[in-house]
Amino acid sequence: MPKGHPLIFCEGFKYNSGDKFSFRKQTYEIIKTEPYEKIDGSITNIVYFYSYCVDCFNKFECTMPIPLNKKPNRRCRKCKRPLEKARVTLKYKSFCDNIGFTLGI
Numbered sequence: 001m002p003k004g005h006p007l008i009f010c011e012g013f014k015y016n017s018g019d020k021f022s023f024r025k026q027t028y029e030i031i032k033t034e035p036y037e038k039i040d041g042s043i044t045n046i047v048y049f050y051s052y053c054v055d056c057f058n059k060f061e062c063t064m065p066i067p068l069n070k071k072p073n074r075r076c077r078k079c080k081r082p083l084e085k086a087r088v089t090l091k092y093k094s095f096c097d098n099i100g101f102t103l104g105i
């Protein structure tokens with residue numbers, strides 16, 4: 001786990017569909033996990049998850065190898081700005097509260 005980038009997992013988190021985690025106040029939900037063959041031929045598992053873009057509030061999906069130990073994307077592909085810090089605004093927070101997309105802890 002990279003220092004200063006805490007991922008918080010919902011209770012009973014097991015990479016199952018519907019399990020949630022958060023990163024810097026942004027919530028993410030697991031869609032599914034799938035085996036994946038790496039370049040060296042070894043098999044790993046990747047997890048598909050989604051969240052809502054902090055800028056345009058659109059739903060976006062991304063993938064990551066298991067275990068999750070990197071920073072997840074904060075924005076959708078259209079808003080992608082890797083060098084610019086993503087900010088969870090009050091408007092974004094209330095959007096997520098309204099649709100029930102929170103970690104609940």
Ligand SMILES: [Zn+2]
Nearest residue numbers: 053056076079
């Ligand atoms: Zn966006």
